[in-house]
Amino acid sequence: MDKFGFTISKGRQINYDQNDRRIYNYIIENEPSFRNCIACGGCSGSCSAGNFTRFSLRELNILINRGENDLPRTNLKKCMLCGKCTLICPRGVNTRNVVFLAKQAFKRFDSYAF
Numbered sequence: 001m002d003k004f005g006f007t008i009s010k011g012r013q014i015n016y017d018q019n020d021r022r023i024y025n026y027i028i029e030n031e032p033s034f035r036n037c038i039a040c041g042g043c044s045g046s047c048s049a050g051n052f053t054r055f056s057l058r059e060l061n062i063l064i065n066r067g068e069n070d071l072p073r074t075n076l077k078k079c080m081l082c083g084k085c086t087l088i089c090p091r092g093v094n095t096r097n098v099v100f101l102a103k104q105a106f107k108r109f110d111s112y113a114f
């Protein structure tokens with residue numbers, strides 16, 4: 001395949017039925033504003049943790065929404081709960097509370113100790 005100068009990428013279909021959406025459901029149950037996220041990235045642009053590490057709240061929001069929890073499970077530790085992103089969000093998402101609830105949900109459903 002390589003002799004043509006390209007390869008065929010593996011399919012990357014998302015099967016929502018197989019993903020674990022308990023973390024997302026727990027967050028929207030307790031912080032409905034999370035539904036309003038449009039993944040604009042404003043929160044990531046203002047995030048102090050994101051300045052120094054490969055941490056992006058926008059990315060975590062998208063992954064949690066899809067039920068792809070592996071990266072959020074480890075990366076949430078980097079958030080300092082400073083709340084800067086909450087001031088920036090144009091959709092009025094209480095992002096600080098979203099992170100707090102996500103940590104709580106991982107602890108509850110995933111035995112994930114912070």
Ligand code: SF4
Nearest residue numbers: 037040041042043089
């Ligand atoms: S700033 Fe608000 S709307 Fe934009 S990605 Fe962050 S949480 Fe979502």
Ligand code: SF4
Nearest residue numbers: 047079080082083085
């Ligand atoms: S609360 Fe967390 S995600 Fe938001 S700006 Fe502060 S460190 Fe970044």
